Amino acid sequence: MKRALANFNYISFFAMLALIAVGTTAIWSAGNARDLEAFHEMWIKNLTTAGIGMVIYFMLAFSDYRKILKWTSLISYLGAIAMLILVLVVGDTVLGGKRWLWFFRPSEISKICVIMFIAIMFTQIPTEKFKLKRK
Secondary structure, three states, X not given: OHHHHHOOXXXXXXXXXXXXXXXXXXXXXXXXXXXXXHHOXXXXXXXXXXXXXXXXXXXXXXXXXXXXXXXXXXXXXXXXXXXXXHHHHHOEEEOOEEEEEOOEOHHHHHHHHHXXXXXXXXXXXXXXXXXXXXO
16 A cells, blocks of 8 residues: 555646636536526535545556456447447437437547557557567
8 A cells, every 4th residue: 555655646636636626616606606596506516526536536546457447448348339329329419410318428438438449459469570670
């Protein structure tokens, strides 16, 4: 654990905390400037989402991402393709294009899944085939 804390990126962590604080303050200020009660508590949703994100951040910060990537890349890639097909079948049409699946855009998740899958595929290639022969 000492080694993990020694390699921990404190600058990234405190920058993330600062961004959460500034964003939550802006949402709180904008919500309280309106008369509707629905806007007054939106900052709580932001803090809840930030808390969930912090838990995921710490889980990934203290784990070996290579093992996680190896196990989840193919599953997430196939899931992304399934979601993109689902958009074509039951997606919402917005401004003339089917992009949304209920409340989110699967294309955004698909970008990350494709990058993860390609990264794993490139690590599987033996490097001996690509070494240059010197004369």
